[in-house]
Amino acid sequence: MPELRYFEAVNQALQEELARDERVFILGEDVGLAGGTFRVTDGLMAEFGSRRVRDTPIAEAAIVGIAIGAAMSGMRPIAELMTMNFGIVAMDQIVNHASKMHYMFGGQVTLPLVIRAPGGGWTQKAAQHSHCIESWFVNTPGIRVVIPSTPYDVKGLLKTCIRSEDPILFIEHEMLYSTRGEVPEEEYLLPLGVAEVKRPGRDVTIVAWSKMLHEALKAAELLANEGIEAEVVDPRTLDPLDMDTILGSVLRTRRAVIAEEGWRNVGMGAELAARLQEHLFYDLEAPVQRVAAADVPTPYARNLERLALPNAQRIVEAVLKITL
Amino acid sequence: MPVPLADQLQLYRNMALIRRFEEGVAEAYAEGFIGGFTHLYIGQEAVATGAISAINHDDYVIGTYRDHAHALVREISPRALMAELYGRVTGVCKGKGGSMHFCDPERYFMGGYAIVGGNLPLAVGLALSIQMRNEDRVVMAFLGDGASNQGVFHESLNMAKLWELPVIFVVENNFYGIATDVRISSAFNEIHRKAQGYGMPGHVVNGMDVIAVREECEEVVKYVRHGSGPVLIEARCYRYQGHSMTDPGRYRSQAEADLWRKRDPIPRLAKQLVQQGLDASRLDAIQREVNEAVQDAMRFAESSPEPPDEALYEDVYVESYGA
Numbered sequence A: 001m002p003e004l005r006y007f008e009a010v011n012q013a014l015q016e017e018l019a020r021d022e023r024v025f026i027l028g029e030d031v032g033l034a035g036g037t038f039r040v041t042d043g044l045m046a047e048f049g050s051r052r053v054r055d056t057p058i059a060e061a062a063i064v065g066i067a068i069g070a071a072m073s074g075m076r077p078i079a080e081l082m083t084m085n086f087g088i089v090a091m092d093q094i095v096n097h098a099s100k101m102h103y104m105f106g107g108q109v110t111l112p113l114v115i116r117a118p119g120g121g122w123t124q125k126a127a128q129h130s131h132c133i134e135s136w137f138v139n140t141p142g143i144r145v146v147i148p149s150t151p152y153d154v155k156g157l158l159k160t161c162i163r164s165e166d167p168i169l170f171i172e173h174e175m176l177y178s179t180r181g182e183v184p185e186e187e188y189l190l191p192l193g194v195a196e197v198k199r200p201g202r203d204v205t206i207v208a209w210s211k212m213l214h215e216a217l218k219a220a221e222l223l224a225n226e227g228i229e230a231e232v233v234d235p236r237t238l239d240p241l242d243m244d245t246i247l248g249s250v251l252r253t254r255r256a257v258i259a260e261e262g263w264r265n266v267g268m269g270a271e272l273a274a275r276l277q278e279h280l281f282y283d284l285e286a287p288v289q290r291v292a293a294a295d296v297p298t299p300y301a302r303n304l305e306r307l308a309l310p311n312a313q314r315i316v317e318a319v320l321k322i323t324l
Numbered sequence B: 001m002p003v004p005l006a007d008q009l010q011l012y013r014n015m016a017l018i019r020r021f022e023e024g025v026a027e028a029y030a031e032g033f034i035g036g037f038t039h040l041y042i043g044q045e046a047v048a049t050g051a052i053s054a055i056n057h058d059d060y061v062i063g064t065y066r067d068h069a070h071a072l073v074r075e076i077s078p079r080a081l082m083a084e085l086y087g088r089v090t091g092v093c094k095g096k097g098g099s100m101h102f103c104d105p106e107r108y109f110m111g112g113y114a115i116v117g118g119n120l121p122l123a124v125g126l127a128l129s130i131q132m133r134n135e136d137r138v139v140m141a142f143l144g145d146g147a148s149n150q151g152v153f154h155e156s157l158n159m160a161k162l163w164e165l166p167v168i169f170v171v172e173n174n175f176y177g178i179a180t181d182v183r184i185s186s187a188f189n190e191i192h193r194k195a196q197g198y199g200m201p202g203h204v205v206n207g208m209d210v211i212a213v214r215e216e217c218e219e220v221v222k223y224v225r226h227g228s229g230p231v232l233i234e235a236r237c238y239r240y241q242g243h244s245m246t247d248p249g250r251y252r253s254q255a256e257a258d259l260w261r262k263r264d265p266i267p268r269l270a271k272q273l274v275q276q277g278l279d280a281s282r283l284d285a286i287q288r289e290v291n292e293a294v295q296d297a298m299r300f301a302e303s304s305p306e307p308p309d310e311a312l313y314e315d316v317y318v319e320s321y322g323a
Ligand SMILES: Cc1ncc(C[n+]2csc(CCOP(=O)(O)OP(=O)(O)O)c2C)c(N)n1
Pocket: A029, A058, A060, A082, A086, A089, B066, B114, B115, B116, B117, B143, B144, B145, B146, B147, B148, B172, B174, B176, B177, B178, B243
């Protein structure tokens, strides 16, 4: 199987879906002539023209809103937010509009809409440019949240999302774009709502997604040296959420650590921990642990940023706390 | 009123300081001392230098992520700024903000912001505060051409005019928002005329000519300070570097870049000063002085400590409650 980088896998998915369905089009800042801030849309304007790969002004609220309008009238837009941080500018369109309309209008309006946005910290981008806020949107009914961690997943899931009838927030991670992985040459789609066990193990379950999945795999490697076999589960989509796979894993290991890059307070980890105790209270051998970002605006200084953000070492510590 | 020679020399010094500072930043970035997003101001020196020279020290300035120059012209010490870039505790924001978030309220520099357009309503709020407190101050708010397409730009202009607030919007039109040419992002790209939609005067000035910027701003500041309401100034300029340190800037043609290089504001003023009879050795002395200031700032930054671990949880809130 050929190896692709994550950004190339996204590019392929976009290319294939643009070629497959004339209603699909892309709009966003620097997506056309420049080929995307992270090279994700490289070559697409040359192939599909500036009507279908549209450069926009810096106007996130309008970018998402225009995509909604186009989606409700027969198009299948893919709106790109240069980064998740600017999705906050478009929050009203995403939360007040996209996520509500199908329900509020009694099912008469559908929004086959994908909003793509990379998020994440790690390179001293400081407080306004380091957001990992997927949990905000999981908290909002009516919009799906998909957050793949590998080139294989990102391609298969993005293609499915583009063909979906619902509004979907598709969150990539800036630090994952250059990572490599195998991607088959033949077409494939991955279903939403199906988690994957990325590494089997019997002693503890680590649930992690996006960049933290890779930190969790590193942690599992370190733990293996200590004789602890960690199972690493990647939900891949946070809404819909494949609780069955997660519960099945924890039922076997009886211990769970949830690792996320977003803030700890009321984060996705809190939701997962709550569900685990609802279903498995009497099967758990230890309290569910959360590894997450410190509840502070992300600091610039390198040493403080490292303290603020979770990593493999922090995951190892959380596991040791409940396995020793 | 023509700009006095002493002031012209000060303008020269500030532009030279900015350029040298930014060159120092590029070196330190390449050596790994500086991280994150770092946006240089090389090429645009005349705008911040000329504009801020036309206001009083206690008038407010508010900027964007491209904020090094504005902070320097506000006389924040190069040491405190460089240390901020190095992420050190001696930095102007204790190392927490970095390049895009300089701030020094004591010098009425009300911050750099990394969300395009995000600073504009803040500027209007500063002006509202001035009006409500009957203060003799104005606000000078900086933004880029790209920011003039954000919704919040239009909301801010409207309310500034509606309430006749003392704010000057300085649009630094360097013709690009990252890779996007203003001609494909703004339906109406005479940016100064966007002000007219709100009944606000809009002016255009050559942002490569510091004297022109200074003179234009002096007039405008007088008008705004007098209580006549907000004004927008479009300063046409060019950034010589990429958008940020990670951008090679391939979307711009060599011919275009060469053309703007010929308009470099620093040699331009040097030439004018010599024509006015100034001994060129004075300019060399200024260059040496700013070189030394930047070297000193870099040494200071490198030898400063990182923030202590406890700083992570400091300054999230002002007040604490038992928990
Ligand atoms: C709301 C928002 N959208 C997108 C970005 C990414 N971004 C940073 S700077 C920039 C271009 C801004 O161009 P302009 O206003 O002309 O200022 P310049 O950088 O040229 O000084 C963009 C798109 C951002 N920081 N904030």
